Amino acid sequence: MSNYCADHIASLVQPDRVHRDVYEDPKLFNLEMDRIFGRSWVYVGHASQVPNPGDFFATRIGLQPVVMTRHSDGEIYVVYNRCAHRGVKVVNEECGNAGRFMCMYHGWTYDTNGDLDFVTQEEGYPNHKFEKARDGMGRVAQWGAHNGFVFANLSSSGPSLQDWLGENSGFLDDVAISAPDGRVEVSGGVHRYLFHGNWKMQVENLIDMYHPAYSHESSSAKSGQQFSRREGDKGGIQFFEKRGKVRSMDGLGTHALPHGHTWQGGLPPLENTSESHREYVALLEKKHGPDRTREILTKKRHNVIFYPNMAMQELNPHIRVIRPVAVNRTEIFIYPVKLCGAPDTMFRDQLVNLNRTHSPTSLVQTDDVEAFARAQEGMLASGNKWILLARDGPKETLPSGRIKTTGTSEEGMRNHYRAWLNYMCSGSPT
Amino acid sequence: MTIEGGSATDELVLVRKIEKFLIREVDLLDDRQFDDWINLFTEDGYYWAPASIDQRTPDAEVSLFFDDVPMMKTRFARLRHPRVHSQIPPSRTSHMLSNVCVSKKHGSELCSAEARFQMLEFRLGYDQRTFGGKYEYDLVLGPDDRIRIAVKKATILNCDDIHLPIAVPF
Known part of the structure; x- marks a missing residue:
């Protein structure tokens, strides 16, 4: 690995700026994989992706x-996708159902909880006594779920899942309650796209309310409004005031939480006239009454980041998984979140709009990934080796430790780097 | 090629007519005549590119493209915007189609067609890409000899790959 000392790493993050090396240095990227992804809680998948015993979903931390599995005991397990024998990746499909996992190389089999099941021609190991767990695929150190959202941790130290989630667990609760049946499921396929940039650029972009009018101007109409993001919405996000003046998003607010989690305040509500929306509201009102329903429908947050690798959005609900590949290459997977009990037509409209906003052919994300690729290239200019994150505004710290500030403040990014430093420099995360 | 109840000459004439139409359709994309491309579709027509190889419907899963006519207009208006950053410089494309099969019931104004295709795409600064697969069309043959598209479905072989941005339809 690298011989970077904590002092050197700490020198790359200043209060109002970060050194370009955090985006460009392959050695730091390897350290991030080890120290951030190797010891933070990381989003893995949703329980609804493995509803039945034997179901599996293969991914990466x-x-x-x-592999996230549903074992015959009905419980979810997260196991390394690796044969104990010669290290071959055992599960080669993204998802499916299996009684056991069999390694293609020498036919060893494993239970769906990762335990060793059977070694072929075992008599050839006179000096090795096999143990189910030790010679299994190996379970990750910790995993747990909140409302079906499964997170895992490769390290056994650090905060509990609930402590790490903090106020973000309230967001997962809000998403669940917005479903007429009180639960959500991940279905409706997946959008996958790629960019030639560092993974942190996507994380930062998700709470950047400074960029939309400039990066996404081409997606706004003459009225200064973006195309509507939901079927039946009267208009879209207002980027510009009438005279072509950029409308400030400061009013939305940025919220910086412990562990690098960050969210934006909810977008201003738009009147929605679609039949499916009316039906949806009626279902919620029947269950919760009109006052609580109004509260549920008033979105308190827009993008919510579960640092380091996941973000969710409540408008057209979806999960965004950030998958680092290399220092300058990142994959993004977008999973629609279905509000169980809501009209089918509403889910259809949600999918249609995700095609427009969150696909490789999107009218919005494509300009974001263009910015990431150009940043990755632009930073190679060595006249200035620093990335400025100084944008600020009035802020207050709430009793929970959450910092609330203006919508276009770069406090969110600075918050990411506080967590980044903590993971990268300390002996064990706190 | 099958026309139920038609003569051999009818078949040849129709197939040639459909082929010419399909060649013009993809040429319009390569020539960036997007308004003319949209005008090939019926009012409630749509263009669909599935995101998985066995995707049955655009209604239950996400798609690479699923554009009705209003969405096509929004998409191409954006491509004309002077600050459409992800298309500066713009992609160049070259579509080819082959293996055209047409089937139609005699006397019906509806006709379906299939073809294999390849699209080369190049944007300066990036590697040239090759997309290819199968086209499936539902076409409407008008009394004035005008052909219009009710559905164009383009299934690319690597529809579930992890793609860099895609701007021009397949």
């Missing part, structure tokens, strides 16, 4: 292959 950092660069490491893992």
Whole structure:
């Protein structure tokens, strides 16, 4: 690995700026995989992706292959996707159902909780006594779920899942309650796209309310409004005031939480006239009454980041998984979140709008990833080796430790780097 | 090629007519005549590119493209915007189609067609890409000899790949 000392790493993050090396240095990227993705809680998947015993979903934690399974005991397990014998990746499909996992190389089999099941021609190991767990695929150190959202931690130290989630668990609760049945599921396929840039650029962009009018101007109409993001919405996000003046997003607010989690305040509500929306509201009102329903429908947050690798949005609900590949290469997977009990037509409209906003052919994300690729290239200019994150505004610290400030403040990014430093420099995360 | 109840000459004439139409359709994309491309579709027509190889419907899963006519207009208005950053410089494309099969019931104004295709795409600064797969069309043959598209479905072989941005339809 690298011989970077904590002092050197700490020198790359100043109060109002970060050194370009944090985006460009492959050695730091390897350290991030080890120290951030190797010891933070990391989003893995949703329980609804593995509803039945034998169901599995293969993914990665950092660069490491893992499988989330539903074992015959009904419980979810997160195991390394690796044969104990010669290290071959065992599960080669993204998802499916299996009684056991069999390694293709020498036919060893494993239970769906990762335990060793069977070694072929075992008599050839006279001096090795096999143990189910030790010679299994290996379970990750910790995993747990909140409302079906499964997170895992490759390290056994650090905060509990609930402590790490902090106020973000309230967001997951809000998402669940916005479903008429009180629960959500991940279905509706996945959008996958790629960019030639560092993974942190996507994380930072998600709470950047300074960029939309400039980066996404081409997606706004003459009225200064973006195209509507939901079926039946009267208009879209207002980027510009009438005379072509950029409308400030400061009023939305930025919220910086412990552990690098960050969210934006909710977008101003738009009147929605679609039949499916009316039906949806009626279902919620039947269950919760009109006052509580109004509260549920008033979105308190827009993008919510679960640092380091996941973000969610409540408008057209979806999960965004950030998958680092290399220092200058990142994959993004977008999973629609279905509000169980809501009209099918509403889910259809949600999918249609995700095609427009969150796909490789999107009218919005494509300009973001263009910015990431150009940043990755622009930073190679060595006249200035620093990335400025100085944008600020009035702020207050709430009793929970959450910092609330203006919508276009770069406090959110500075918050990411506080967590980044903590993971990268300390012996063990706190 | 099958026309139920038609003569051999009818078949040849129709197939040639459909082929010419399909060649013009993809040429319009390569020539960036996007308004003319949109005008090939019926009012409630749509263009669909599935995001998984066996995707049955655009209604239950996300798609690479699923554009009705209003969405096509929004998409191409954006491509004309002077600050459409992800398309500065713009992609160049070259579509080719082949293996055209047409089937139609005699007397019906509806006709379906299939073809294999390849699209080369190049944007300065990036590697040239090749997309290819199968086109499936539902076409409407008008009394004035005008052909219009009710559905164009383009299934690319690597529809579930992890793609860099895609701007021009397949």
